[in-house]
Amino acid sequence: MRKIEHDKTKDKEYDLACIKCDGETCHKVLFSVNVLESEDEISVSRDYEIIICQGCKEVSFRTTSSCSEDMSYDPETGETDYDEDIKLYPSRIAGRKQVKDMYLLPDEVLKIYKETHGALCGRLSILAGIGIRALVESVCREKEAQGGNLKNKIDDLVTKGVLTKDSAETLHSTRLLGNNSAHETIAATDDELDIAMDIVENLIKTVYVIPQKAKKLNKK
Ligand SMILES: [Zn+2]
DSSP, X not given: OEEEEESTTTTOEEEEEOSSSSSEEEEEEEEEEEEEXXXXXXXXXXXXXXXXXXXXXXXXXXXXXXXXXXXXEETXXXXXXXXXXXXXXXXXXXXXXXXXXXXXXXXXXHHHHHHHHHHHHTTOHHXXXXXXXXXXXXXXXXXXXXXXXXXXXXXXXXXXXXXXXXXXXXXXXXXXXXXXXXXXXXXXXXXXHHHHHHHHHHHHIIIIIHHHHHHHHHHO
């Protein structure tokens, strides 16, 4: 049996990561389609919701699904509750907004950056790790960083003054940029990915975004 209801969860509010705002904000359901499928005493419930951030008014999409067979027991409250699988589109992580004015990035860097950001927000960790490495490599290529391997090229970015020594050391410590990259990338944790992405975002801002904005400012 399949039962479809409209706007059953309309006006419901959730605290969710926003695409534009910092951190989590209150999101309200504008419209919803709620589907309940059941067979042989097993039921699956799916909610499809168009949501709006109450801060910046950005509209996005949330889906949840739960199954009557998947319940969790909370020993603290003594209650059982359905395990909900929640997905947001576009996918996002609180505090991980895209770099502002990224249109100022060179085409190749911009392409890799957008895909890497998407992979990170979708928690596609291996692809995000490979993307972070590709971003650093493309900046090194563009800045003509010297060195026989990526580690030396990153150190050359420090010599050239586009990357701080501390940032370079943190990058080296994340396992994402070693010579055995594919294998090590698989082992990288979310924390390592997050900090590496922070450093790389700072790098592309320092190298491409800020100088071009400063140039425009000087023309005025
Ligand atoms: Zn917002």
